[in-house]
Amino acid sequence: MKKNKVLIQNSITYAIVIACWILVQILGATGHMTSLLKGLLVPLCIYVILAVSLNLTVGILGELSLGHAGFMCVGAFTGAFFTKCMENAIPSVGMRFFLALIIGAAVAGVFGIIIGIPVLRLKGDYLAIVTLAFGEIIKNLINVMYVGLDSNGFHFSIKDTTSLGMGADGVVIIKGAQGITGTPKAATFTVGIILVLITLFIVLNLINSRTGRAIMSIRDNRIAAESVGINITKYKLMAFAISAALAGVAGVLYAHNLSSLAATPKNFGYNMSIMILVFVVLGGLGNIRGSMIAAIILTMLPELLRGLNDYRMLIYAVVLIVMMIFNSSPKAIEMRSVFLDRIKKNKKSAKEAA
Numbered sequence: 001m002k003k004n005k006v007l008i009q010n011s012i013t014y015a016i017v018i019a020c021w022i023l024v025q026i027l028g029a030t031g032h033m034t035s036l037l038k039g040l041l042v043p044l045c046i047y048v049i050l051a052v053s054l055n056l057t058v059g060i061l062g063e064l065s066l067g068h069a070g071f072m073c074v075g076a077f078t079g080a081f082f083t084k085c086m087e088n089a090i091p092s093v094g095m096r097f098f099l100a101l102i103i104g105a106a107v108a109g110v111f112g113i114i115i116g117i118p119v120l121r122l123k124g125d126y127l128a129i130v131t132l133a134f135g136e137i138i139k140n141l142i143n144v145m146y147v148g149l150d151s152n153g154f155h156f157s158i159k160d161t162t163s164l165g166m167g168a169d170g171v172v173i174i175k176g177a178q179g180i181t182g183t184p185k186a187a188t189f190t191v192g193i194i195l196v197l198i199t200l201f202i203v204l205n206l207i208n209s210r211t212g213r214a215i216m217s218i219r220d221n222r223i224a225a226e227s228v229g230i231n232i233t234k235y236k237l238m239a240f241a242i243s244a245a246l247a248g249v250a251g252v253l254y255a256h257n258l259s260s261l262a263a264t265p266k267n268f269g270y271n272m273s274i275m276i277l278v279f280v281v282l283g284g285l286g287n288i289r290g291s292m293i294a295a296i297i298l299t300m301l302p303e304l305l306r307g308l309n310d311y312r313m314l315i316y317a318v319v320l321i322v323m324m325i326f327n328s329s330p331k332a333i334e335m336r337s338v339f340l341d342r343i344k345k346n347k348k349s350a351k352e353a354a
Helices: 002-029 035-061 068-085 093-119 124-143 189-207 210-220 222-227 232-255 270-283 288-304 312-328 330-353
Strands: 146-150 153-157 171-175
Touching (some): 002 035, 002 189, 002 288, 035 068, 035 210, 035 270, 068 232, 093 124, 093 232, 124 270, 189 232, 189 288, 210 232
16 A cells, blocks of 8 residues: 555656646647746756755755755766767767766766765764865866867866967867856757656655665664664765766756856855755755755746846745745644645545435
8 A cells, every 4th residue: 555655646746747848848839938938947957856856865864965066066067078078079969968967977976975975974064064165166176177178188277278288189178267168058848857757766766765764764863773784874875976966967957058157156156055955945855746846936936027126036035935834834734734634524525425
């Protein structure tokens, strides 16, 4: 019964994503799709992937991480760098994009393991501060990095492009604060939906597996979990690395949605990490479907309210407060449970009357 219930819940989550894709296709075919909404489609997929992946660390593992934008940055620049380097070797943009997704996820996952080994020994605020520092270090490191490619191989510098010392056939790929330019816009809404479904498949199956139960037991009571033989370091590192790898996938998708990629604070800084964390908290810790819905609402709301220049951020703040109260307030939770109980009783009474 429990397995069937989990399967039904997971199927509903997948169905919601597929229904959104069908709705967008219908709106596009009938000409009801605005240019504003078209521009938001791929970012919506990116933020959903980021929210779901961070929920694995914050909601399921129970560790506060503020460096998720750093893993996204690693994936974005790794994927864009690979695409630019393989421009002549692999003419197909689609193939390069596919390989960039795999490489971006792998490199971000490796960074997750490297950072996770020392960092996951910490707890609470200390862990949050160290992961935040990682995100800022990655962003600032890329901002001062110059990388070029010629017939002799790669050239690196932290000064300027002239100090790379390349030959006449050399091409500068990473240009310091300017980042990477000329990345093909291979990201589409359909690709984004496929990646969202893959992310959900990985996370939901992990949560409902033996590994997921071990991870949640560490979250609930570390000492009790260790006393029954659960390897704390192994499972914490596994969850952290998978979360980082999925953030890397979102980063590759982000990089291939823009023609110019720079490691600015707006793209990969502290504010981005906080925004992703807000999606997770408002959607509910451990609630994957809630993270998806929160990411969609909070991404679309500022853009839909852009016409209300003087009031849009005020309305946005009010919506944040209302959602927080609705999801976290004990009174609101109690009212929701009472309301759901009444609905169940009414359904039961209707069935008995029939």
